[in-house]
Amino acid sequence: MRRSVGILGAAGFVAVVVGTTAGLPSIPPDTPVRAGPIGVSRSVCGDWTAPPPGTQTLQVRNNAAVAMEVEVIDPASGTVFGELDGVGPGTTRSLPVDLGDGGYALRCVPDDGTPFVGATVRVTGGAARPGPAVVPVTDADLLGPLKRYHVYVADGLGTLAGQTAVLDRSVHSGDREAARRDWLTAHLTYERLGAAYDAFGDSDRALNGTTDGRPGGARDPGFTGFHRLENGLWHDESLDRLAEVADRLDADVRDLAAAFADAQIGQNDLGLRAHEIMENTLQFELTGRTDYGSGSALATAGANLTGTRAVLDVLRPLLAPRFPGLPDLDAWIGRTGRDLGAVEGKPLAELTRRQRERVDADVSELTERLAPIAAITEPRRVS
Template identity: 75%
Template sequence: MRRWRWAAVVGLVVVAVGVVVVTVGRQGSDAEAGPIVVSRSGCGAGWVAPSPGPQTLQVRNTGAVTMEVEVVDPATGTVFGELEGVGSGTTRALPVTLADGAYALRCVPEDGTAFVGPAVHVRGGAVRPGPAVVPVTAADLLAPLKKYHAYVAEGLTVLAGQTGALATAVHSGDRAASRQAWLTAHLTYERLGAAYDAFGDSDAALNGTTAGLAGGAADPGFTGFHRLENGLWHNESLVELRPVATRLDLGVRQLRTDFGEAQIDQNDLGLRAHEIMENTLQFELTGRTDYGSGSTLATAAANLTGTRAVLDVLRPLLATRFPGLGDLDTWLARTDADLYAARGTALANLTRVQRERINADVAELTERLAPVAAIAEPRRVS
């Protein structure tokens, strides 16, 4: 399995909107101030009369449990900055830029109810032009998760028909038909990217590579789409590939049945929107997942479709929270157009200009998608 959880946010997650800009490092007059104390009994002791502009708050947890600490607007709950996992007895730095207005800390103990501390007021700075990011709650994600679950369930039903056709083609001994059926089915699977964690071990069995397998392509643990691809495009006997195709088809049908009761993690929607394209950049656009078909650009386009599916269900939440959504859509369209222009071309046959442009498209799109994970992360607000 070649997917992993996005690790770009380590300890500090900050969502920036308008003039509320995260700055890294010690800045401003408050950088050397004493720590702001948080605990079960109070959230923000010692934070008084903050200055406007960029600064680094020193937050000390004197309580007995780990907690999240957020800088919020006490009236609306919108979030300007956040620290995750502030351990008991530790002091952490929280960089933030403050404009005019009221602020407070919201403390979220790992085993308790979130609560907001006293408000402090910033005066003499820039006028806050608009709201920060309103927290997304677990309740907010129920409808998007339901829609995405339906999207994946429908995709698995289509996929089951396609892997059945693939198995039939392999058993008939028609290599050309088998190759075409393989490509059709594999691209359908690649459009379901945000659900791979919910698939559990099935993802590795259906779409795993030779990475980490001692026997390489001959290893018994090498199964699924890429095992069949390797055989179909390296002229392995179709008789020998029959059990591979049958096993793939049975695995997809079992996954379709099991997925009815599966749960997609609430964190995975926003997270996977970024990871899908990150994996595309690392694996498809380097050719590391090409086992002979030369179809990694088609796979990249399928991954882009999968990313769009995630964004479509999250769009009602992002529309009022993510000012970069318009730019993100622009890069989605550009990447889509450039991949479409290269349709039918193997990665190795791209011109240098084409390859550099597609690489740049996907790299930039990956960066533009990064804030979606932080914005769509479910937060406890009460």
């Protein structure tokens, strides 16, 4: 889910020096604006002259035989002010930017080559740089957060394996109420691991899939895992019949826990999932689409929020110098947590209109406030 074009992120991003490209040739500030598209190629990244200050749209034409990523940067710091992904050969694309006074250059990243920076132009006659902008995050920057998150998920899977074993025993014992309690405990643990679902591969659908796309609905043999067991436990299906479902769930969790040691979480996954976890909460949990009888959608939303916090915690060293909105985001997460906690344990249908509107508004606003995280933490090739 890469952005195709745009001014990066949200207003208020700050520029932090991450390197230098000193010695680049510069064009005099009084050079008139050149009409027509800015050309990029294998050898030239931006045959352009200084544009006027302010909000505007640059036209960028790729004259190379391969696709290019093109960014508008501060050549002294590497800060990115706008970018285009996947500009095809012979294609002209629009690039919106908001330029204040200072030096700018284009950085070209050929699909099959090394990034390089073009000539510097200097914008004058405007105001201080208004942003938004973001200092690039590299693959190397993400190694530490990814390692810490891998540990978090591995620990969570170890806990989950113990919980599904208890759940399996409860189902086999014939104690439906105990099985329901144990189901909820295990399911919420799984829901706290949201940023790793892509790394789980097919296991996620087996463990937490729904009836969507299942011709047989709840009776479809491919419907397995937590929601299959939930459907049976809360719709009075025979526990003898559910024992096989619980056995498979327990076995699948143990297999995943063992296999995850060698699994890799994608470089883009952390930033993307910080937003997508709550987006999915809004789409599925708060609409009741994934409730198969337990009435635990709000508890699941709380678990998703915990999972989002875990992602932000490992990304915080990268976000703190790049995202001035982080304190406000933390405050909104706190508000959302308090409001979810006030109704936790209730089915959606039992909320008052005021409670429902407040929770929906909290999660909707939080989802929007999390959206810039993906742009900030997307790994970029800079050399």
